[in-house]
Amino acid sequence: LDENVLRMTTNLRLQVATLANQLALDGRKADAKKVLDLAQAKMPEKNVPYDRIMLPIIEAYYQAGDTTSANKLNARLFTIMDQNMTWYLSLSPKFADKVTDDMGKAQLVMQRLARTAQVNGQKAFGDSLNTRAADLDTLYQEKLEDIGTQGLRTTKARF
Numbered sequence: 001l002d003e004n005v006l007r008m009t010t011n012l013r014l015q016v017a018t019l020a021n022q023l024a025l026d027g028r029k030a031d032a033k034k035v036l037d038l039a040q041a042k043m044p045e046k047n048v049p050y051d052r053i054m055l056p057i058i059e060a061y062y063q064a065g066d067t068t069s070a071n072k073l074n075a076r077l078f079t080i081m082d083q084n085m086t087w088y089l090s091l092s093p094k095f096a097d098k099v100t101d102d103m104g105k106a107q108l109v110m111q112r113l114a115r116t117a118q119v120n121g122q123k124a125f126g127d128s129l130n131t132r133a134a135d136l137d138t139l140y141q142e143k144l145e146d147i148g149t150q151g152l153r154t155t156k157a158r159f
Contacts, residue, residue, distance in 0.1 A: 001047060001048065006048060009043050009048045010048075010051075010053045012039070012043065013039065013043065013048075013053055013054070013056070013057055014053060014056060016035055016036065016039040016057070016060075017036075017056030017057050017059070017060045018056070019032075019035055020032040020033075020035045020036050020057075020060035020061075020063070020064060021056075021059070021060050021063050023035065023064075024060070024063035024064045024065075025063070029063075029064045029065045032060065032063065032064035033061075033064045033065070033066050033069075036057065036060055036061055036064060036066070036069070037069075039057070040057075040069075045076070050073075050076060050077050050080055051080075052077075052081075052105060052109045054073060054077045055077070055109065055112060055113070055116075057073065058070050058073045058074050058077065058113070058116060059116055061073065062116065062120040067120065067121070067122060070117075070120065070122075071117065071122060071125055074113050074116065074117055074125075074129070075125075075129075077109070077113060078110055078113045078114075078129055078132070081106045081109050081110045081113075082110065082132065082136065084102070084106045085103065085106045085107065085110070085136050085139075085140065086136075088102060088103045088106070088143075089103075089136075089139050089140065089143050093143075093146045093147045093149075096143055096146070096147055097147045100144070100147065103140060103143070107133070107136065107137060107140055110129070110132070110133040110136065111130075111133050113129055113133075114126050114127075114129035114130040114133055115130075117129060118130070
């Protein structure tokens, strides 16, 4: 799909999540699950790659009471963010400096995924995600330090 269509599907995913959350709040959890399942069927990962916009969909699945689907999507999105972070962290400081915003977003998404699982009664699953996120956070902080010290080299200059 081209960039414009992908942007529209992102918007659709957000709207579906909003609808599903409201249905769940209204006590119509079965309808919320149907809406979410339809969205997943019509906008599968192979056509519309998962990104941080899946967070509301995952949260909506938890609200709808479908922890199996929520956990499955949660694990998949966490893995994607984990892979992204691993790649960002493999970059030399001069290149990593260009993606610090993306690194920060990926780290925040992983933390939110762990917290979302824990809040929705999936403590063991959430704890395992939290442990993985903490391990990457240490490497992330080290990379930020590397990036910060890169520009501090002394040079010989005449005044």
